[in-house]
Amino acid sequence: MKSSLRWRVLLTLGVTALAIFLAYPPSRKIKLGLDLKGGIHLVLQVMTEDAINAETDQEITRFQDLFKRNSITFTTAAKEKPGRFYFSGLALDQEGKAKDLVDQYTRDWDYAFVGDRMDFTLKQPAVQFLRDQAVNQTLETLRNRIDEFGVAEPLIQRQGTDRLVVELPGIEDPDRVKNLIKVTAVLEWKLVKAGPAETEAALLGGEGVPVPADAEVVRGDPKRSAGGYYLVDKVAAVTGKDLRSVRLSQDEWNSPAVAFSLSPEGSRRFEQVTGENIGKEIAIILDSRVISAPRVEDRISGSGIIRGRFTQEEANDLVVVLKAGALPASIQYLEERTIGPALGSDSVRQGLMAGLVAIVAIMAFLVFFYRLSGLNALAALILNIVLLFGALAYFHATLTLPGIAGIILSIGMAVDANVLIFERIKEEQALGKGVRNAIVQGFGRAFTAIFDSNLTTIISAIFLFQFGTGPIRGYAITLIIGLMANLFTAVFVSRLIFDATIPKTAKALSI
Amino acid sequence: MQLFKTPHIRFLKYKYIALAATGLIVLAGFLNIVFGRGLKLGVDFGEGTLVRVMLKTRVSVSDVRQQLAAVGLANSVIQETGKEGREFQIRTMEVASTKADETLESHEVMGNKVIEALRGADGQAEQARGFRDLNTIDLKTLTALLETGFPEKGEELSQKVISERNTRGIFADFAEVSAAGLEPGVLAFLKDKTYLGKLTVLSRETVGPQVGKDLRKRATQAIIWSLIGMLVYIALRFKLANGVSAIFTLLQDVLIALSIYSFTNREINLPIIAGLLTIVGFSINDTIVIFDRIRENQKIQRKMPLEDLMNLSLNQTLGRTIITSGTVFLTVLALFLFGGKVINDFAFLMLVGTIEGVYSTVYLSCPIVLLWQKLFKPAQGARR
Numbered sequence: 070m071k072s073s074l075r076w077r078v079l080l081t082l083g084v085t086a087l088a089i090f091l092a093y094p095p096s097r098k099i100k101l102g103l104d105l106k107g108g109i110h111l112v113l114q115v116m117t118e119d120a121i122n123a124e125t126d127q128e129i130t131r132f133q134d135l136f137k138r139n140s141i142t143f144t145t146a147a148k149e150k151p152g153r154f155y156f157s158g159l160a161l162d163q164e165g166k167a168k169d170l171v172d173q174y175t176r177d178w179d180y181a182f183v184g185d186r187m188d189f190t191l192k193q194p195a196v197q198f199l200r201d202q203a204v205n206q207t208l209e210t211l212r213n214r215i216d217e218f219g220v221a222e223p224l225i226q227r228q229g230t231d232r233l234v235v236e237l238p239g240i241e242d243p244d245r246v247k248n249l250i251k252v253t254a255v256l257e258w259k260l261v262k263a264g265p266a267e268t269e270a271a272l273l274g275g276e277g278v279p280v281p282a283d284a285e286v287v288r289g290d291p292k293r294s295a296g297g298y299y300l301v302d303k304v305a306a307v308t309g310k311d312l313r314s315v316r317l318s319q320d321e322w323n324s325p326a327v328a329f330s331l332s333p334e335g336s337r338r339f340e341q342v343t344g345e346n347i348g349k350e351i352a353i354i355l356d357s358r359v360i361s362a363p364r365v366e367d368r369i370s371g372s373g374i375i376r377g378r379f380t381q382e383e384a385n386d387l388v389v390v391l392k393a394g395a396l397p398a399s400i401q402y403l404e405e406r407t408i409g410p411a412l413g414s415d416s417v418r419q420g421l422m423a424g425l426v427a428i429v430a431i432m433a434f435l436v437f438f439y440r441l442s443g444l445n446a447l448a449a450l451i452l453n454i455v456l457l458f459g460a461l462a463y464f465h466a467t468l469t470l471p472g473i474a475g476i477i478l479s480i481g482m483a484v485d486a487n488v489l490i491f492e493r494i495k496e497e498q499a500l501g502k503g504v505r506n507a508i509v510q511g512f513g514r515a516f517t518a519i520f521d522s523n524l525t526t527i528i529s530a531i532f533l534f535q536f537g538t539g540p541i542r543g544y545a546i547t548l549i550i551g552l553m554a555n556l557f558t559a560v561f562v563s564r565l566i567f568d569a570t571i572p573k574t575a576k577a578l579s580i
Numbered sequence: 581m582q583l584f585k586t587p588h589i590r591f592l593k594y595k596y597i598a599l600a601a602t603g604l605i606v607l608a609g610f611l612n613i614v615f616g617r618g619l620k621l622g623v624d625f626g627e628g629t630l631v632r633v634m635l636k637t638r639v640s641v642s643d644v645r646q647q648l649a650a651v652g653l654a655n656s657v658i659q660e661t662g663k664e665g666r667e668f669q670i671r672t673m674e675v676a677s678t679k680a681d682e683t684l685e686s687h688e689v690m691g692n693k694v695i696e697a698l699r700g701a702d703g704q705a706e707q708a709r710g711f712r713d714l715n716t717i718d719l720k721t722l723t724a725l726l727e728t729g730f731p732e733k734g735e736e737l738s739q740k741v742i743s744e745r746n747t748r749g750i751f752a753d754f755a756e757v758s759a760a761g762l763e764p765g766v767l768a769f770l771k772d773k774t775y776l777g778k779l780t781v782l783s784r785e786t787v788g789p790q791v792g793k794d795l796r797k798r799a800t801q802a803i804i805w806s807l808i809g810m811l812v813y814i815a816l817r818f819k820l821a822n823g824v825s826a827i828f829t830l831l832q833d834v835l836i837a838l839s840i841y842s843f844t845n846r847e848i849n850l851p852i853i854a855g856l857l858t859i860v861g862f863s864i865n866d867t868i869v870i871f872d873r874i875r876e877n878q879k880i881q882r883k884m885p886l887e888d889l890m891n892l893s894l895n896q897t898l899g900r901t902i903i904t905s906g907t908v909f910l911t912v913l914a915l916f917l918f919g920g921k922v923i924n925d926f927a928f929l930m931l932v933g934t935i936e937g938v939y940s941t942v943y944l945s946c947p948i949v950l951l952w953q954k955l956f957k958p959a960q961g962a963r964r
Contacts, residue, residue: 112791242718243784382721403788405688410742411749412632412782419920427914431907438903470923471854477911477930478858482865485904489869492900496586518872521817522865528813529806529864533857536802538795540850544857 077565084557085452088459098462102469102543103406105420107413108238109246112404115231119398120203121196122151128178129154132189135174141167152191159185203398204231211235213393214249218386232403243407245382253356253399254390256309260342261350261362265289265297272298290358293377299359301352306342311335315391317384320376325384327391330372344368353377355387420473427477428454431484439491441579445566446487449558453483456554457547464546471544475530479551482523486559489515491580504575508567516560523552591894591942592887595950598943602832609839619838620657622847623785625792628672629691632782632921633698634749636715638665644698651697653690657847661921667749667782669921670694671847691784699779706775713777714741714757714770715750729769737766750780799853806857810864814871821956822871825948826864829940833863836940837933846925855926859933862908866901866941873897874946886953890946905938 092098103110125148133146136156144158159167164182171180177195181188191199208225215223215237224236240246262284266272269286273279280286285303289296311331318328331339343351343365352362353375360377379387431450436443457476461468494511502510527549534545571578613619623630641658648656648670659669672690703713712725719742727734744751744760751757753776758767787795807827815823834856841848873893881889912934916927 112788114790242720245718381724402688402786404786404791406783406785406787407781408783408785409781410746411634411780414746415749416920416923419918420923423915423917423919423923426918427911430910430914434907434910470926471851473923474851474854474858474926474930477908477915478861481862481904481908481911484907485865485869485900488900488903488907492897492903496896514876517876518869521814521872522868525810525813525864525868526861528809529857529861532806532809533802536798536805538798538850541799541802541853541857544854548861 081562088456091462092458100467102467104470105417106238107408107410109240109243110406111235113233114401114403115204115207116399117200117203117231120199125151155186155188157186206397210393210396217389249386252390254395257305257354258307259301259305259352261352262300264299269298272300290360293360307335307339309395315388317388325379325381327375327387336371340370439580449563453554453558457551460550466546469543471540472547475544475547483555486519504578512564527552587895590891592891595947599947606835609835613842619842620847622849624849625796629786630671631691631694631784632669634780634782635666636752636778647697702778711775714774715777715780751776818871821949821952825945826867828948829945830860833940836936840932851926855929863937867945909934
């Protein structure tokens with residue numbers, strides 16, 4: 070064997086072995102996209118404005134405290150919009166003092182004096198920081214919830230500034246998971262002042278009666294409680310932040326319930342509130358809906374249970390979300406796809422079937438038409454597919470439906486490369502050239518066409534990958550890999566097979 | 581084996597007829613898209629909710645339509661996807677609310693409405709008696725249920741049932757459930773605790789308007805840039821005329837494929853975009869093979885007029901064109917026949933594109949180069 074032939078054989082075998090090593094077994098190494106496997110694909114928008122709103126509310130309270138402690142007088146403190154609030158009725162001679170205090174306390178807020186008003190605006194970097202933090206925290210919280218729920222190989226990714234992509238493969242019960250993700254899970258215990266009543270007017274004792282300043286109206290969750298409207302304290306006795314642990318439990322009638330215990334600080338407050346309000350009702354509010362409003366029978370300190378007509382699953386899911394904590398901002402669904410496992414497995418089965426039929430048809434055709442040379446093309450084609458899967462496994466690319474389209478195109482072009490070469494060899498033979506010469510010339514002449522057509526398509530696929538989204542990128546990636554493999558197999562390997570099997574003195578070529 | 585001796589067909593004799601014919605087809609397609617049936621943008625581009633369902637028994641499309649009309653969803657696009665009249669793909673068009681931020685939720689509401697309308701009163705009596713629907717139950721719940729009758733074996737049994745259900749899509753009767761390899765005792769237990777609902781949801785997709793707009797923009801951008809990339813590369817490797825001609829050829833390919841597609845009741849989704857790009861890929865491949873042959877022949881036959889050169893090159897590559905397109909056609913035909921419902925629209929588009937791509941390569945790419953040379957003919961003898 071000539072030395073150049075030897076290293077070419079070695080190179081080919083090495084590459085093949087590597088690809089097989091990477092891709093075997095394909096059922097485990099090649100990840101299927103959700104369109105083929107089934108699962109949930111969600112795009113969520115994090116409403117970062119919520120985080121800014123919450124921060125504004127908190128700061129107003131803190132500034133009020135600060136001013137009161139330092140005996141700066143004012144009449145009102147009010148929010149204009151998220152990130153903007155003002156204090157009015159300030160005494161003019163206290164302006165300097167207020168300024169010093171604020172400067173000492175924070176640098177996140179810009180302020181300006183307009184008459185007796187002090188206007189606060191949240192600075193842009195702080196706004197950016199809050200938004201960013203809200204998105205990251207949401208991502209973390211969702212990840213915790215999903216991990217707690219138990220999903221294999223979840224994908225949770227940030228997309229752009231305030232979007233999250235969640236992909237959960239092989240989910241059996243999509244609606245349940247969707248609910249799990251969507252709840253903000255802000256849990257509060259608030260004393261009930263009145264209610265429940267059928268309508269808001271009945272609750273307040275007449276049409277147009279204003280809600281007391283220290284109270285708010287909350288609706289009952291019709292699924293969990295009697296529904297209707299409740300008038301509750303504005304300030305929560307304890308919240309989800311005070312929870313130390315939660316677990317699945319049962320109430321005295323053996324219905325599913327959630328048991329909780331509070332942190333020391335939370336216990337102290339809960340004990341005080343319940344102790345002072347024995348006989349009254351305390352509403353348990355989840356995401357601004359009352360889920361139950363038990364009567365306080367006795368002073369409660371560290372622990373208790375939450376009832377709410379839960380099914381076993383609902384109670385379980387509530388434990389999951391409470392463990393992972395509340396979202397810093399609410400989320401909105403922008404895109405949602407649920408592919409059932411039946412459809413997914415159907416697609417894979419039928420896709421494989423079609424692929425097999427197609428490949429067998431092509432192979433039969435190649436061998437029938439080009440005889441022994443057809444076998445050569447076949448070897449190149451099979452190697453091409455092996456390399457493609459090896460590369461897909463290496464890059465952790467997922468195979469999707471559009472990805473299959475990319476594979477079809479690259480297989481088509483691989484066959485075409487062989488056809489181009491073989492037809493060219495025939496032409497050269499028709500001109501009276503010998504077998505070896507015809508092979509050399511055939512490959513040489515066909516090369517520019519193969520190179521140009523493959524490279525053009527690769528270039529276009531690179532742009533598609535760069536600018537496209539999900540499915541289009543899936544298409545581009547298989548195409549790029551397939552065509553690169555094609556340049557190697559059709560030109561290099563196919564030639565090698567001829568060189569290695571056709572003796573120099575051959576008089577005829579089976580083509 | 582030789583397909584045929586190199587023929588001597590004067591393809592380009594008919595170039596004006598071909599150009600006119602192409603123009604007419606494109607015009608017809610354009611008119612159809614703009615004023616006629618138009619292109620139906622699918623759920624990927626923010627248009628409604630797509631629900632795929634499978635039913636226990638056979639029904640007709642008109643039955644489905646009637647059931648939907650009863651809840652005010654008469655405009656939905658209904659497609660039968662399986663062969664047995666049991667699988668349907670329904671896309672709602674109506675929107676419950678026109679407020680932008682509520683659109684996705686209202687799409688969801690519409691999706692629920694579709695499912696409820698098709699389900700009707702089915703299963704309500706059974707559910708009231710505490711029966712579970714074996715056709716929609718999830719693995720965990722079924723495991724818990726089976727644990728009550730068969731401790732320690734619930735997981736294994738429910739996995740058997742669910743995987744059997746996944747292959748079938750839906751259980752038509754308990755005989756099909758028993759095909760999962762269950763003992764009579766287990767089957768009797770299931771018959772006692774569960775019922776078989778008439779419908780199962782195979783998939784549900786909703787894309788909100790924001791993301792839909794985004795996807796549309798990104799897809800357009802990606803296609804435009806990839807076309808520019810091709811134009812530049814071909815212009816560098818061949819001549820500007822070839823690059824321009826290649827792009828025109830591709831545009832025509834896409835337009836014709838789209839207009840034929842628009843005459844069918846199919847919708848445009850992201851996989852269809854991938855299909856269009858594949859057609860473009862094959863067509864550019866054909867075009868380059870011929871350009872390459874012309875380039876080569878130009879070096880050998882320096883005196884021959886361009887038109888004759890083109891005819892010669894087309895004839896020389898004809899065998900290859902037919903063989904390659906034939907194999908691609910076979911592949912796509914296999915996808916069309918056996919590829920299943922999800923891939924069917926895509927395969928249909930590819931079938932159209934493959935046939936049409938051959939025509940456009942022969943009758944469009946070369947004539948355009950000729951036309952371009954005639955219009956911008958370089959000074960005598962200034963051959964690059």
